[in-house]
Amino acid sequence: MRPSPAAAVTLVGVGPGAPNLLTLAAVQAIESADVVAYPVARADAEGMAAQIAAPWITAEQRRLPLLFPMVAEAEPRQQAWREAADALAAEAERGLAVVLLCEGDASLFASCSYALLALADRHPSVPVAVIPGITAAAAAAAAASGQGLPWPLALQQEGLLIRPTPETPAELEALLDWAAAQQAVLALLKLGRRWRWVQPQLERRGLLGSSLFAQRVGWPDQLLARADAITADEQPYFSLLLIRQGWPEVLP
Structure with a gap:
């Protein structure tokens, strides 16, 4: 293991699933750490980021699992984030280099962002760094582009909106209308059970053929x-949808 850098807490985005998608900066931070922290949904779980x-x-290296409960109530989650921050700060204040592993990007819909x-x-005096x-x-x-489904996320003046899938058909309808008017591509995360009603809604609008379904990316x-090609059945939580409603006028 390399000598530890100055004591700090570093949030490290480890990507969606494949270890070979980690950046060089992420690998270097992990290898240099004294303590490797990572979120778990249950006390006996290993954690996807780990x-x-x-x-x-x-x-x-010492492992430090941090409990981030997957519950709807705000107070247990807020308490967990406070306890995680205290645990991370305690390690850094002992002169140890700490990394907190974050699935995907450390700043985009990440539980680690709350920590x-x-x-x-x-603990405002604790140095913090973030690796995307x-x-x-x-x-x-x-x-998808490497499997014969060319899917540039955005071209030319197109916009790109990344957000969780709306909770109701009416919200999705309004979002699709907005995206069409703005020439924006939609990336809808946390699709899961919503696919049962999203699929027929997209079918009615003729958008299924121009949309990409992805599940457990990187695993x-x-x-x-x-x-x-995906039937209207409930899908796993880690499913997403990319929706393009048109192409720019200038293409090869």
């Missing part, structure tokens, strides 16, 4: 397909 980064975590905010509020990671939307577009069992 699984992704496993090739670079050594036996000499970052709690650190700034409760590849998002699932970017990885899905790239992987060995990833699925990438045109959305018209």
Whole structure:
């Protein structure tokens, strides 16, 4: 293991699933850390971020699982973020280099972002760094393009909106109208159970053939397909949809 840098907490985006998608900066930060922290949904769970980064975590490094409960109530989540910030700060204040592994990008819909905010509020003197990671939307577009489904995320003056899938058909309808008017591509995350009503809605608008469905991007069992090939059944939580409603006028 390399000598530890100055004591700090570094949030490291480890990408959507494939270990070989980690950046060089991410690998160097993990290899240099004294303590490797990572979120878990249950006390007995390993954590997806830790699984992704496993090739670079050594036996000499101390693992620090941090419980981030997947519950709807605000207070348990807020308490967990405060406790995570306190635990990270305690390690850094002992003179140790700490990394907090974040699935995907460390700043985009990341649970670790709440630990970052709690650190700034409760321990402002602790140095913090953030290393970005590849998002699932970017990885899905790239992987599809390499499988005969060319899918540039955005071209020329197109916009790109990345957000969770709306909760209701009416919200999705309004979002699709807005995106069509703005010439924006939509990347809808956390598709999961919503696909049962999203699929027929896109079919009615003639958008299934121009949309990309992606599931568990970066993992060995990833699925990438045109959305018209996916039946209207409930899908896993880690599913997403890329929707393009038209192309720019100037193309090769």
